[in-house]
Amino acid sequence: MALAFLVLPVVAIFARVPPGELLSALGTEAAKDALVVTVKTNLVSMALILAFGTPAAYWIATREPRLRDVVVTLVELPLVLPPAVAGIGLLAAFGRLGLLGGTMDALGIDIAFTQTAVVLAVTFVASPFYVRTAVAAFEAVDPALPAAARTLGAGPGRVFFRVALPLAAGGLGAGAALAFARGIGEFGATIMFAGSLEGRTQTLSLAIYEQFDLDFDVALAISALLVIVSGTVLLSVKLLTRWRSGSTTPIPFAPSTRTSS
Helix, strand or coil: CHHHHHHHHHHHHHHHCCHHHHHHHHCCHHHHHHHHHHHHHHHHHHHHHHHHHHHHHHHHHCCCHHHHHHHHHHHHHHHHCCHHHHHHHHHHHHCCCCCCHHHHHHCCCCCCCCHHHHHHHHHHHHHHHHHHHHHHHHHCCCCHHHHHHHHCCCCHHHHHHHHHHHHCHHHHHHHHHHHHHHHHCCCHHHHHHCCCCCCCCCCHHHHHHHHHHHCHHHHHHHHHHHHHHHHHHHHHHHHHHHHHHHHCCCCCCCCCCCCCC
16 A cells, blocks of 8 residues: 555656657757756756765764764755755855855856756755765775775875775765755755746756646656656666675775685
């Protein structure tokens, strides 16, 4: 019964309109514009999340427990914030009248209601999914291995890239997939901070909201696309993680050797 309850709404999206009509609806100008904006902003957001979130997660995972608990709580806070609060917070920080508004004006930068605002909104709501999973992945690395690398003369950077990062790769991939899936479905913070301007800031989720009253078939088509993308991302990560666990040694950068006596 629980599985049927979870699956039924997803099946209903595809059952309401034939596949041919779904494909033709995706060819509308609104759907194509929303797809371009979504892909562009989410790729930039994921690059930022991976570039800054990975070393941040490693730093958090290697701190003493009490400090780690405090920092992890701060990282997790966007997960439980109502979307409207996240949007208001971003406006209060980066808007023209926000905390950084004077600095932005001096530099001639206007963030609110631009594609940059979409990137920031997606990054804000999606990054905790990656960072929290990455922290757990780095915590699962046997501390004896980085310690052994340090005793052999490896510096902190070399230990991070050659030891910790390969060993935590499975968890990092899972976290990246969760963050990406969350990012493409972002709605609340984006509409508050970036608006819903077709061709500029209107993502697929915002297009569904707009098309709900204008053309329900287009709304269904975009919804079906998001279901397919999200499902594909999650399934691919599970298969990749299983493949890695079955084809790599415990230390992927140092293959095991067999010696004979």
